[in-house]
Amino acid sequence: MGTFDAVAAGPRSGRKVLLLHGFPEFGIEWEHQLRGLAAAGYRAIAPDQRGYSPGVRPSAVGAYQLEHAVSDVEAMADALGWRRFDLVGHDWGAAVGWIAAARYGGRVRSLAAVSVPHLGAFAQALREDPAQQQKSVYMDTFRQPSPGPENTILAAGPPTLPGVPAEKCAEYFRRLSEPGALTAALNWYRANDFEGFTETVAAPTLFIASTLDPFVAPSGVHATSQWVTGPYRLVNLEGIGHNVPEQAADTTTSLLLAHLSNVGRTGP
Template sequence: MRSRPALFESDLTRQRIATGAGTFDAIATGPVTGRKVLLLHGVPECGIEWRHQLRALAAHGYRAVAPDLRGYSPGVRPKQVDGYRLEHAVQDVREIADALGWKRFDLVGHDWGAVVAWIAAARYPLRIRTLTAVSAPHPGALAQALRTDPDQQRRWSFLDHLRTPGVAERELLADDAAQLRAGWPSTIAPERVNQYVRRLTEPGALTAALNWYRANPLTTETFRPVSVPTRFLWGEDDRVIGPEAAQTTAGWATGPYWFEVMPGVGHFVPEEAAEQTTLHLLDHLATY
């Protein structure tokens, strides 16, 4: 049974969502009778990265929930690397919606949360009304770029050190997590970075976050196209995802599709360009 939400940052509430995989921590806001929106965060953030969008959604009458994904929620933190395969995370989306009593909902995702959202939207088109993907392209487009595009291969190779168990954790947490902190752009407030770092220094949390990379090579998997109305936001200054993967994502969308390039914005779009992201999200939802 879900516990009673507690007040959090005045207009947001904490919520616990019990599923077959375990209990997810989440942030919720907006009228319970409003149109439902589920927001999936990226690595290495947590649900609070959507705080700007959550508040705007609530103000427009939506019921919005942003869970801390598996590994970030202590109640869903498998010890085995295989526990972080995308198939499990996609199943989490369905189980979270079931636990919330949502028959149909809009799905939003950033980074790895967007990868999960792409797959979930392809798998559950009768339940997911619209998809808003941020930063991460369709995994099929990314997988192809990783096989054939030297630029994307170079960008992805910078993440190779994250896949070495134990070594990556020690390096990232050394000197008060200096290397970990350096991963966020200066546009994100230090107090927010401190909040993320505190979460990642919980026992097992950083290993869980890194296991998303270790469990999902992407290039060996088969993906389906997405048919639901989709809007994809990509920062032109993204150092992880190159233009090839971003541009070829259109070939993986068989329904209405909008691709927005955001100049001067890097990988952490929901926070680097919070207002723009929110406006795009609201416009997409209002359109469908």
């Protein structure tokens, strides 16, 4: 499979938490949450997902189908020796998290998904909701054959992500400018249409959404409750955009810690 790069914090003996980033971020997206989790005694690891890690950067578009990224979650847990763990994901990381939590219910103690709804709800919104269809037009651009979108993105320079410091955006851009990195990241869009993921999640679930998300319409957010059979909480942050873990770092960390603490009181 290869070697995933990752950032880690907290005592090795602590309760295990795996945090999955989105586009165009890397594992360092979670640096605020990693510090908070570590201070509370958790062992938190945020890997650079496939394509973002140079050691796991296959060339085939099909290698970026969500099925592979979901299998990566189990493989990472196996490599770390984690029998049980809590799973956190933002953007594409949330998409992976919803599927992994449903499939690996015996291992995923809880799920915290940020920004992206359960894929059953999101796929329905893409089919039926003009608002979501409009918010997802950018994906059609990203799915154009390489190197068209890559050239456009790289020519534009470091992105401006609301609430994300300029130096952090520059670091994301630097890493994505490395040979093959941006193509791999865009292959996530080229390889997936979000259809077919209908498994429900039984693990205790926190869904953090936001009212100013330019990429996610309210319909999928509100429909997500239909896809969770276990304890479920939706928090919709007012005035926050898509980059929730960084734009609302303190709030995200506090919500995550409260969620994990509550799960710890009610389950194994």
